[in-house]
Amino acid sequence: MFIFNNIHDRKYKKVFSNYENVIFDLSLTQINNVNNVDWGNIKEGDLACVVTSSRKISTIYRVLDIVHCGEIEGEEGDLYVLRGKVVAKFESQLDMTGLLNKFNVVHPKLPANKFSIGFNVANLEHQLDLLQVQVGQVKVSLSEMK
Template sequence: MFLLNNTNNKNYKKSYPTESDVIFDITEKQLGNIKNAAWNELREGSIVCVVTSTRKVSTFCKVTAIKGLGDKDADGGETFILCGVVIAKLMPESNMGLLLSKFSVKHQYLTNSKFSIGSHVAEMGSDLDALQVKTRHGLKSISELKEIIS
């Protein structure tokens, strides 16, 4: 499971009007930062949660596509997007810092349970597997969702 940093509240529908179900983007320059190496672990079927400026963990998506846009951004690099569909909600949503503390998450790029500067993609491994989320089939743990999706 991955946490993705959109604390600047980028509007993906507005930014990519011709693409469907965009849930996150990242630039080649951002991928050059070692803090985002976990991007290389993302696959179709990965479970992600995009954290916005509220710093709340609320909506979990299954990645349906990872695309390079073949563009050249202001830095001369390519932009990559993640597309996905909602598969679960945390009810009630939870403050990221409190949630990570509750599950004793230790991550080198989530300093004090917050994204460190330059960090956009954090792989959680099994740290949040016990978290219970609401799906259309009732409450499931992240671990159960991983099994269903794989």
């Protein structure tokens, strides 16, 4: 599963009103930053979650695609958007650091399971596979959703 840093609460629906299902974006400059190398590993069907300023997680998405938007008026740089479909919810929002600590998640850009500076995306791979999420009326693990 991929985790995305939106702690500045970027309003994707407003910025990318011509695109549906946008859950995250990165500029080409950010993509080329070594801190975001995991962006290049995202593929259709992957699971993803976006962390906002509350540092909480509430929704799991299935990646639909990455779309190159080019330059958008009022925005800086050449932009790419990640589009996804909601596939699961948590009963209540979960604190990111607490959740990652519970599952002993280790990632070089998440020291002490907090976001490092200049970091936007991390591939947690299978580290959260045992996490239970609500899909309709049923609880399933992330591994069962893959």
